[in-house]
Structure formats: C-alpha cells, structure tokens
Amino acid sequence: MKREKRLILALDVTSREQALSLAGQLKDHFDAIKIGYPLILSAGLGIVTEISASLPVIADLKVADIPNTNRLICEAVLSAGASGIIAQAFPGKDSLQACAKSAAEHGADLFVVTEMSHPGAELFMAPLAERMARLAVEAGASGVVAPATRPERIKLIRSIIGERIVISPGVGAQGGSAGEALLAGADYLIVGRSIYEAEDPVASAKKLLALVR
Numbered sequence: 001m002k003r004e005k006r007l008i009l010a011l012d013v014t015s016r017e018q019a020l021s022l023a024g025q026l027k028d029h030f031d032a033i034k035i036g037y038p039l040i041l042s043a044g045l046g047i048v049t050e051i052s053a054s055l056p057v058i059a060d061l062k063v064a065d066i067p068n069t070n071r072l073i074c075e076a077v078l079s080a081g082a083s084g085i086i087a088q089a090f091p092g093k094d095s096l097q098a099c100a101k102s103a104a105e106h107g108a109d110l111f112v113v114t115e116m117s118h119p120g121a122e123l124f125m126a127p128l129a130e131r132m133a134r135l136a137v138e139a140g141a142s143g144v145v146a147p148a149t150r151p152e153r154i155k156l157i158r159s160i161i162g163e164r165i166v167i168s169p170g171v172g173a174q175g176g177s178a179g180e181a182l183l184a185g186a187d188y189l190i191v192g193r194s195i196y197e198a199e200d201p202v203a204s205a206k207k208l209l210a211l212v213r
Contacts, residue, residue, distance in 0.1 A: 001032050001056050001083060001109065003187060006212050007205075008058065008167060010034045010192030011051070016043035022196050023054040029205035032083070034190060036060035040077075048080040056083035058167075062113060064088035067098035074102035084109035086145060089132035096139040109143065109165070112136035114157050117147035117170030129153065133160040143167060143187070148176030151184035158185035171208075178211050 009030040013019050019039055033055045039047055040059075051057050059082040063070050074085055087099040089112050096112065103110040114136070115121050115129040125132075129146075136144050143165025146157040154168060168186035170176035172194025181189055191208060198204035 005029060005031050005209055006188050008032045008034050008188050008190045010190050012038050012192050014038050014042040016047055019047060020050060022201060023051050025202055026205055027054040029209055030055060032056040032058050034058040034060045045080050048077060048082050052081040058084035060086045062086055062088050063099055064091050067094050070095050070098040071102055074099050078102060078106040078108050084111060086111045088113050089135045093135055093139060096135060100139045100141060110141045111143050111145055111167055112141045113145045115147050115153055117149045117174055130160060133157045137161055148181035148189060149174050151180040154181060154184035154186050182212060
C-alpha cells in the first residue's frame, strides 16, 4: 500500500451497487478501501475482487479464532484479492502467526488490533493494548490498528512497534481529530461515515485530504 493520501476509506455499506459506485467515485482520494462483514456478508466474497480493481482492499474481519480457522479465513479473503487483513491479538501468538503466515504467502499486509476506537474499548482492550502491540511485533505483522479517538494511545503504541504501520480509525463520525492522530504517529487515517454518508462524498473527501497534506 502506497502512502500517498494517508487516507483509508471504511466502506461499511451493505449494497454492492453502492459500494462499487463509491469506490469508483472516491478512488483518487484514498490509498485503500477497508471493507468488513457488513458488505462481504451482504454482497458476497466477490465484492473483494471487484473493489480491488479500484484500490487495494483491507479485509477488516478482525480474525479471532484458533490457528487453523484463522488460516482458512485469511486464505479465502486474500485469495479473493485483498491486499491486507485485520486480526485480533487476544487469541494468542499461535493464532496470530497463522494470519501472518497466510499474509506473507499472499504478499499481503497483516494489521493487528491493539485497541478499538469506541468508548467500550477502554474497559478490556486498553489495559492490554501494549501487550497486544508487542505480540504484533513478535508475529511479524506489517502494522497495527490504534484509535484516532485517543491520540495519546497512538503515541504509546508507536513507541512499542517502531517503524511498523499505524492505521487509525475513528476520524469523523466518532469524533477523532485527523491532525492530532497524525501528530501522535498515525500513518493512515481510517474514515467512513463522514465521507460515504455525506451529501457530496467526493467534496468531503477532498476537504479531509486538504487537512492531512
């Protein structure tokens, strides 16, 4: 994934037609498109292949199972054309290594969740975020997910993972500040509803892009 715009579009819609239309309209303003269960379950795995024709796709499946099941999930979505996959660290090192191995075999990126962007993540995830960041490093992940809604957490995670990539959700609808997240050490901002629910998604994307350049 080339770091040109420093923006990743979180495309959490459920309509195949809407997803493809938005991908086509917005492809010049983002470095990648993140899609997850809502779209894949609604439109089918083929949507990964279709959207990847516009931009690299990060499959946000937050993979969290035993190693063999993780491997099967990763193989399915990476074989469909995804360039990256997001996994959880809490199932343990062996489960995470299964994802890392699959990603490496496909020339894809593995991003490990250290802490999510919603308030509830502070209850269980935040106290373990440092350990999960270290586990991401041990497993050989390309990078981690850290919350733009809590930029001080990005700074902490960055101190642990070094030069690995930090992708940060929570800008826009969840109230995260683009500038603060980037200043804290985020490489890419993940933004969704404030773009695709806007009256003019392209204009909204251009406005955000101007802020991060």
